[in-house]
Amino acid sequence: MKRIARLLSIFASFSLLTVATAASAAEPPLKFGVGLFQPDREKNDATYRPLADYLSKKLNRPVELRTVDSWEGLAKSLANGETDLALMGPWGYVLANHQAGVQVISTILYDGKPEYFAITVTSPKSGINTLADLKGKTFAFGDKGSTSGYLIPLHHFMILGIDPEKYFSKVIHTSHQAIETQVTQGVLDAGADYNRNRNAMIEQGLIKAEDSKIIWTSAPLPNDAFAVSAALAGDKALIGKLQAALSETGEALKSNPKLLPPHYTGFVSRDNAFYKPIRDAGMATGKLQAK
Template sequence: MRSGRTLLGLSLLALALGAASALSTTAGAQGAKLRFGVGPLQPTPSETKKAYEPFFAYLAKELGRDFDLTATTDWAGISVALANKQVDLAWMGPWGYVLANDDSGARAIATAKYDGKPIYHAIVVCKPGLVTSWPDGAKGKRVSFADVGSTSGWLIPTSWFKRRGVDPKQLFNYSDGATHAANEIGVASGQVDCATDFDRNRNAMIEGGKLEKNATEVVWTSEPLPNDAIAVPRDFDPALADRIQKILVGITDAQAKTILPNHYTGFVAATHESYRMMPKMAGWAAKAWPPAIDELPILLLRTAETIAMAAIGTTAAALLALPLCVVAARNVTPSMALYYPSRWFLNALRGVDSFVFALLFVAAVGLGPFAGVLGIALHTWGSTAKLWAEAIENIPPGPLEAAAATGASRVKVIAYALFPDVAPSMVSVGLFWWEFNVRASTVLGVVGAGGIGQELKNSMDLLLFPRLLTIILLILVTVTVIDHTSEWLRRKLE
């Protein structure tokens, strides 16, 4: 009994001490020192702290708190610090924020404005005059990417290459892991031929006298990217986060000149949605490479099926259009009573896209390429017949009148005088529609009309990114070959 009472007493004492400790921590949190962190936005951590300390001091003063400031040496470092709750608030790059959000649920509350805009650009710099075309002109050259936690120095250029089916590690004498400043200095000093960076860093180094303006040359610029994020941990006090957000958004241009580094002009409110594009790009870069080739025979068969759909649909449309184009041509139509209805009919066919026809036929005849062939044939029938009719209307009347003057029948005039005259134009139009329908057949597969498009949709639905990339590459190759073949045939007809 005594031991039981002793154990119970110790348990109650432990609970009381735990509760007291929790109450003490909660109470102390109201005025606790805030731990701020900032990524490598300047060449060295000491320079970063010097440049950004006035801003964090201003924020801490507005909150009535003391603070500590840590500057990391790489972009992944600030992400890890935020994810592990080693800092309470971080100024970080977009990709670093996405990593922290994915790892620990960190959330963005503001985006920095640079020269009044919440965007910036990734760039590639090379030794001036060395590379005239990017990236082919840099093949085999020494190219340095930044560390893998960098948005502009690694994620964006890597994603750009992956979307084009190019492995930068194979194209270049590749290296990564450098800071942005080291990349610029490496190019300027000749240690590397080209390197990744972002426009803000290059401007800051030039203005700070650390880089001559003509020491490096920008050879590639990305699309606009969301600017640096101000982020907090997932379980950060929501009321305090809202208060910080209001303070940041409320910074005026005049205040920004005194507390923020050069060119920074304030902040806009942000959420995770503001950086939604980054995970998508990261997902492609990380998951889609290398392309999957284990199902290549099946995918090649589906590609051939797509080409066949286009060829059969276009051929059927051409056969149907041949008699109708004569009726729909004002100068050779047998009767105006037939001319207007035929034109209205062609307009109706042209007005409904092959995609819509395919949807209807998938419901009527079931899934598969037959529905796609019917969809292509109907839309192409209307478009081809109209273009052929206009070509017939534009021919000179002389040959037709001469043939008719010999006593030839109407059918013979059309067969021996009309069609030989317009044949090159008709074949050119037919080739165009075949080329167009190859691309259209890919889209039709998405709605269940067979071919490579159906495999594309299946891969997207199942998130099979390497297989999806393989399919996209097959489509690009197919369309390119068809385009060149069609162009070659048209030149032969001229």
């Protein structure tokens, strides 16, 4: 009888494990969207696929990576359900939160810090030393979903009483990498960027430090948000697992240094309040409307 009871116990445990495994396998993949941080999609995918694989393993659930070309597009994809999770710029997050209840759960750390800076760059040969020297010059913003490339410099120009369309001889919108490249080449007089991108491009040999000059730096801004769709935000168990997995990336980097791009050192749990400076700038510029 004892032997039969033991066999029944083993069979019951095996059945429960089989049911649990089947249930896990039946869960649909989580679609993980990232912005185009790198110069091209192929490199971007290669850079962020290790994080998608890591999360898949931690959550015991498939996580599919998808690169979205613009910050604005990423915000929309998270809002409309095309993606479930996203690593996105602060302004893109605030837009998605405001429009569709998307929720931040963690903020990425860069050299151990959860903040960065918007900058305005020019060439040392341009003769431009301050924002006042930009009148009548050509200027580049990032796409309209960019924090440092659009929202924050636009807000600062408004504070100074500058209307970009009237103040500059020409205004374009392009990628951060293109802004830095075209400014150093003298194709553009100046443009909006962020310190992390400029530093990375110098390190990678894409531009030379001596060909780039910073003429304005913002107050500290919250780093990129790891956010979830409104549909997932109510799943407290999943959110807890996600936050735990993200908080452990710092330790995981020791054995898997390619888990995050260079200088990214992990994540720290943050909520919507951390992004208030971005929300305030959005309201001040009229890009966000009070509900």
